[in-house]
Amino acid sequence: MKFDLNTSVVKTREERLGTIIGWKTGKASELSKDSSYTCAGCRGNGGKRLCETIGPFTQGSGCSEQMVECQAGNIRDAVLIQHSPIGCGTGQAAYNSIYRNGLAIRNLPVENIKIINTNIKETDMVFGALGKLEQSIRDAWNRHHPRAIFIATSCATGIIGEDIDSVAGKMQEELKIPVIPMYCEGFRSKHWSTGFDATQHGILRQLVRKNPKKQEDLVNVINLWGSDVFTPILAELGLRVNYIVDLAKVEDLEQLSEAAATVGFCYTLSSYLAAGLEEQFGVPEIKAPQPYGIAGTDAWIRELARVTHREEKAEAYIEREHKKIAPRLAELRKLLKGKRGYVATGSAYSHGLIAVLKELGVEVDGSLVFHHDPIYDSNDPNKDSLKFLVDNYGDVPNFTVSNRQQYQFYILLKNVKPDFILIRHAGLAPLASRMGIPSAPLGDEHHAIGYEGILNLGETILDILAHRKFHKDLKEHIKLPYTKWWLAQKSPYVLKRKKLVKV
Structure with missing residues (x-):
């Protein structure tokens, strides 16, 4: 078995998944192909062994x-x-x-x-x-x-x-x-x-009950602190939400093994618990794209409905939501046509947000993800969020993996010149602002979830674009804390050291 519950020590992501925190700027499709070569045992796909690019120092991260x-x-x-x-x-x-x-x-x-x-x-x-x-x-x-x-x-x-x-x-x-x-x-x-x-x-x-009594309408939703968007979505299928881990009670965690299925808003967060519940307690993990954009949300709803035997309700809900959002979505696409966006968040969440931006007609020429998991714990291809993004919404030409390093972020934004950025970890947002680029710090991680989330994100982008003059004025009156040499660089990894990931 993959999950050893006899020990209190969990295997690190490097050991289990081959996680990296640095990768040269390239096409998202290249990273997807090389990830498949490295971790899925697919040597004939034209990819190559995934290399991790490491800088000589760290400006900022978490632990x-x-x-x-x-x-x-x-x-x-x-x-x-x-x-x-x-x-x-x-x-x-x-x-x-x-x-x-x-x-x-x-x-x-x-x-x-x-x-x-x-x-x-x-x-x-x-x-x-x-x-x-x-x-x-x-x-x-x-x-x-x-x-x-x-x-x-x-x-x-x-x-x-x-x-x-x-x-x-x-x-x-x-x-x-x-x-x-x-x-x-x-x-x-x-x-x-x-x-x-x-x-x-x-x-x-x-904590999880070893002898569960199944609740056929209960779905575990692995999330952080976001607004309650899953209750109304799942209610359309006749399902109840068990929010975990944040803001839950111990009783909610105990009944994890009693649920009919497990879902999450971000596979980075939910990977271990969802796969562990399936292996150890027989709770199915929904193996589908994340619920972002029309294509992802459609696939996610249909797979959840298949596992919980609610297909008819799902199709009716999907048809109804498509019609509901269509008028405003068309308006937002006109208003955002030609705008260039940039996403800087954790990896799987970034893949989902880019999909929503492309649904809105926003050009996405670049993205910074703070790490990259070549696979998730279930090792199921239906959860390959990066491949799903590339296959359904097109490539991202300037895709970078870097662990929240401000000095590199400056060069990335300079090279792409976006009109705005979406960011989850707001420590990088002030730098973008000082470069004249407005940002939307997504404190509510559920803001872009589902069909309504497409409209939510579109409205947020319009709001931040309305304040562009403030950021441009700020740019004219500040000095960035970098040398002329660094300000002239084109590669964020000019100081790099390469390291092969062991497989």
Whole structure:
């Protein structure tokens, strides 16, 4: 079996999927073909071994522990303990804001996140800090009486080899609730998305019911904090939504094994949990394109309907939605004709957003994805979101993989000269603005989902284009923090070092 639930340590994305965080700028079709060669065992497709391009330094990124913080730390009746120095807890302020906003968007009671930091210091690095961890678990219980407690490791605890499994086992027996260790040291994986997998692995091991009673109308939706767009869509098929992991309760996670199917808004996020539920508990993963654009949403709805035996309802819904969006979609295409867009997000999400832009008639000459997974955990060709994009919407000539590096982003935007950018991780947006390019930071990750999402994104683009003068004025009055030599470069990887991915 691919998923070993006997161990608390999840395999990294590099080990499982061949994830890379750097690839020369080229055509999206080239990356798709080379990915197939590398990871799908298809040597006769004209592709070549996938190469990872590595720069000499990193300006900015995230880490696996942060992703655990934004997953396990957002379960409403659980507590996350960061077994780390206090510096690792600085993200709590930002994640608390995101958590509260997410609750408000979903019309749930607004509250603060429940995350405790063990505050490891220099002496703890010498003598160990398991006593602090045990005390923190008791504090979490006394303060909050949670349904479950998650423990996140850190680079510090990884360096000194803290045995958190032993403490987790002891305290689980004492408190009679799941105490879940998650190994997510920042240096464990070169890409932060492994942190998603660490949380999901812990949920599969210790929370999901082993003897489920099936609920034939329940669908697991793996998501973050976005608005509730899936409930009305699935209701058209007579299905109910089980939103996980963020903003869920422990009970929602326990019933994951009882669902009729599992879907997600982004295969980067949902890959591990969806495939694990199918292998370990027999819950079918919907193996279809992501629900972005007309072609993707059609295919996604039809596959979900096939698995849940609701084909007639699906066809009626698809026909009705096509007619509903057609008038405004035609208007948006006229208004956006000739506009050039650029997408800078995680990989699978970027593929979906590019599809929506092309549905709107926007030209997409370039995209930056922060990492690339040649395959997802199910290894099913129907989930190859990059190939689906290229086959259904055409190529992207300037496609780049780079892990949120601002110095490279400058050259990418300079070469493509887009009218606007779509971005998920807003740290890069100010640079685009200083180059005179307006951006839409997509804080609601569900904004472009489904048929209505096409119109949503079109309206958002019109809104940001209306503010172009502000960004152009800003460009005229600022100086970028780069040397003349770098400003003159055409390749973002002029400082590159090449590394072959092992297969």
